[in-house]
Amino acid sequence: MPSSAVSSASNNVVVAPQIGADITEALDVKVAPTLALEDLNPSYGLATLRYAIDTQQRLCSDLSISLFWSPVTFSVLLMVNAAFINYKLAGLTLLQFIKWDVSGSLHCLIFFMASFAGLLLCCKLQSYFLKEQGDLVESTGAEDQFGVDLREFISVKKNQAKKLEQIKVDNAKVAVYRKLPIGMIAYQPVKHDDDKQFEITAIGGRKVYIRSGIYEDLLDWVLGDISQATQGDSFQVSMQCYSFDSDLKKLLVAKKFECVKKVKANGIIGTGLFGISKDEYVFKYQKDN
Template identity: 25%
Template structure:
């Protein structure tokens, strides 16, 4: 068993990034960043050594969203309604005793006398209310947790392909597999502070939407989607998410000017002329209020409101019942007029 001194030393340890046998940056996010590390911040694409860290950041974003969902459930007005209903039923079954008031008796003394007379009933009442609210909250919180657990497991089972456009596990094993998919590599933006990856944005652009990687011709769409927008909780107020949003917009403009504006051949993959990115989209959950404010302040507009997919878990209908929705936000990407 560790001594008090050993526990103290362990508590003040900082996170010093290291590399594993696959050359992946490994970070212990449960520990603070080393304050003695060089105070540098940089933005990099999806480099080979950051595969594992990128997946961790993407999954961490889901955990943060799950936590916000639990907070929304706890403060939902339905809990107040439940308390009123349960209170009414309890007091109807076990009514309080009202003692008669003596004329010279003070209001405070009269109230104290009634409380003492009903102390057992009131104690049971408080315990019953607390139990009912706890059971209801835990039920919805467990459904919420199970929902995001399924989303996280799906992301892990496909090794991040729906977010990054490539199999992160394969990329970690072989850094050369992305050589002919450089657009996908540059569709991710990782923010590294004091040598520690702390934030991530990942785009799904038309070129990343490949049905058959063996085909030379790729059918493009005109919508780009932000598949991940993640930042470690301690840095959320730093403005990094807004910077990543701006990077996403600029990335769409850059792709329009360098790739989609004319017929190009990129590493053997042909793209159609003038099939430009016209819209940039991002999805949030209805209780992500800070993200909503960020979307609105950055020019995004709400274009779609949808219920949660109950195919993942039938009990998700209870989350839908208390108003949880997914919101799709969209902004137009300026395109140059053709001559």
């Protein structure tokens, strides 16, 4: 292609103004506290991508915390330190024990801190695969989740710049509160030729609003949208959820999703010691005959 044609094509494309691209931005309390579910158009592309990445990062952090505070980890910490203290005290007479100086206590304290830090590092390393998934979401623009590369989706032709609301990602919504995006969700058919089975491929939002019910609103939209699309016929919706994601699990169960499959995580975290798994939850709607 001639360079002039390439230049002309690039000059005809602009990046849509981004709304709420900084997902840590404080909401304007002067704006009316109204909540709306809006189509995912190019103006919400960057915020949506960052929520998708943030979801993976939060899962990574939650897994590290879950592993560290487990009874197994604390048992190991106590046993290792008990063995070290026993080693330091072995052979001491009562008089030597009474005269045990500050250095002896300091050695035990240093060992405890080192073992504490070591276990914390091990927990972070075990959750590293979730960080890699977050990196993959970022490098692909969450294309697997939304069906489009959101990095490219935010770029539109100049003649479309004033009609952004007409450009949208199918089967996706953004929760907008006080005129800023605070959550998102997307779903896709499991198979292209199957209009009865669907999968929720992405969900995310500001943590403070997740516990305030934003996920529930987003799930209600998915179920309602699919019910409308299938004209009240039978359908099935599935969603993946990690066993340590307690908030999402509780919500899925409350929404009548049932756990139908558990896939153990690789490595020690998937063994009987920790039992971390990626679970599949399914909602089934059966049309009354």
